Amino acid sequence: MAHSLTSFADDVWQNLSTCILVIDDAYTIQFANNSCSELFGLGLKRLLKQPLLSIFNHHNIDLEKLSQYVLEEGVDCQQHRVDVVFIDNRSATLNIYSRKIVHQGQAYILLECRKIDDEVKFDQASKQMHQYHAARTLIRGLAHEIKNPLGGIRGAAQLLQYETCQQEREQCAQLIIEQADRLTELVDKLLGPNQLPNKTSCNIHQLLESVVKLCSFENGHHIGLKKDYDPSIPDVVIDQSKIQQVILNIVRNAQQALKQGGEITLKTRFRHRVRQGDHVVKKALLIQISDNGPGIDEQLKDTLFYPMVTNKEGGSGLGLSIAQTLIEQHGGSIECDSWPGHTEFNIYLPFTSQPSGNNE
Numbered sequence: 001m002a003h004s005l006t007s008f009a010d011d012v013w014q015n016l017s018t019c020i021l022v023i024d025d026a027y028t029i030q031f032a033n034n035s036c037s038e039l040f041g042l043g044l045k046r047l048l049k050q051p052l053l054s055i056f057n058h059h060n061i062d063l064e065k066l067s068q069y070v071l072e073e074g075v076d077c078q079q080h081r082v083d084v085v086f087i088d089n090r091s092a093t094l095n096i097y098s099r100k101i102v103h104q105g106q107a108y109i110l111l112e113c114r115k116i117d118d119e120v121k122f123d124q125a126s127k128q129m130h131q132y133h134a135a136r137t138l139i140r141g142l143a144h145e146i147k148n149p150l151g152g153i154r155g156a157a158q159l160l161q162y163e164t165c166q167q168e169r170e171q172c173a174q175l176i177i178e179q180a181d182r183l184t185e186l187v188d189k190l191l192g193p194n195q196l197p198n199k200t201s202c203n204i205h206q207l208l209e210s211v212v213k214l215c216s217f218e219n220g221h222h223i224g225l226k227k228d229y230d231p232s233i234p235d236v237v238i239d240q241s242k243i244q245q246v247i248l249n250i251v252r253n254a255q256q257a258l259k260q261g262g263e264i265t266l267k268t269r270f271r272h273r274v275r276q277g278d279h280v281v282k283k284a285l286l287i288q289i290s291d292n293g294p295g296i297d298e299q300l301k302d303t304l305f306y307p308m309v310t311n312k313e314g315g316s317g318l319g320l321s322i323a324q325t326l327i328e329q330h331g332g333s334i335e336c337d338s339w340p341g342h343t344e345f346n347i348y349l350p351f352t353s354q355p356s357g358n359n360e
Helices: 002-014 034-040 063-072 117-162 166-191 204-216 240-257 319-329
Strands: 019-023 029-032 056-059 077-086 091-103 106-115 200-202 224-228 236-238 263-276 279-291 333-339 342-350
Touching: 019 034, 034 106, 063 077, 063 091, 063 106, 091 117, 117 166, 200 204, 200 240, 204 224, 204 240, 204 263, 204 279, 236 240, 240 263, 240 279, 240 319, 240 342, 263 342, 319 333
Parallel strands: 224 263
Antiparallel strands: 019 029, 019 106, 056 077, 077 091, 091 106, 200 236, 263 279, 279 342, 333 342
């Protein structure tokens, strides 16, 4: 029975659609399943005992991650959208997952390689479509926001042209100035924050408490504000006013979306090895703002952080766009996940050892 199960397990390994490679600390291939032959264009006999790099004409696999993180630290590693060219000059984009395994006292790296060319093409087409719709939304929103001040300026200018009373002329001039200032303010918001963050050491929980206090004054529907803090988190180096602006914006949005009996939770945690784009942050602060509201409209999810995107009555659609810019200025990231009955924003801020001032 045991032999039968072992044989069955071997059949399963060999027939997985995912390519499975096992390499040693010298990057020599020690095991490969049948899917590897199809992906790499080489028979198993030509793959085994060969250096991993010999099966590529070109690659951008990060070997340092395999050596440092997987073998030395024993940490699983993921490399997304790795471009490779095989020795027969076929090109492909791979997702590579690696894990340390130990057999008879010898450490090896287990590699799972999956070709994602079709997914990349689909993602690109989907992204282009979202960008198209976002651009149209931005243009329509801008046209709407600009049209009213322009109408006011034109009307005041027409009155100014024929007005002889000095007081009336001054009122028309003041109206033109006010509407011009309104347009300037809109443009400034679209351009985003124009000052680099002034970072200082900050107790994040004191900052969150100030947000809670501010929001409690605007709590018309008596929304519950729950706190779930990790008291072991040390001070973090941030621009306090900018991060407060981000969190305040998200909490206020949640308050406006919730009804009687709704609840917002502010949560802080340590997070290790947080992936941000093409690099990994070793240690980060997670600030999570979640609520039990209706969730975000499916049509808005993919363009949520684009400017002028909103379904809120009277909203400018600039709040989350500005929030993302402020977080990126801190070297962090912001994500959103939502479904009916739950929405959460996750803000990741890397820990730095000391304030960097305005030059960072």
